[in-house]
């Protein structure tokens with residue numbers, strides 16, 4: 001991999017990391033604020049329920065973002081080690097198109113679908 005491409009990928013990973021950290025911060029703010037205020041079951045039970053459901057989906061999104069962050073860290077490490085773009089599952093090169101869409105991908109589409 002030439003240094004220009006490496007720099008481009010490092011920039012993509014950094015941008016993605018900033019974006020995810022931003023999203024995590026936003027979710028943590030929302031969850032903190034709704035927890036601090038408590039769920040009000042005041043007028044209609046449905047209001048509280050929808051807030052609770054929303055919070056659950058935020059927690060799920062939050063976990064997903066942390067997973068992505070962990071993947072990003074692995075991608076950054078492999079970029080530093082010179083093994084970036086090689087599938088961790090089968091050792092084949094990950095197609096450039098997939099890396100463009102998911103610069104933090106550490107597996108090819110085939111291996112990712114097998115392992116989840």
Ligand SMILES: [Zn+2]
Pocket residue numbers: 087088089090091092107108109110111112
């Ligand atoms: Zn693979």
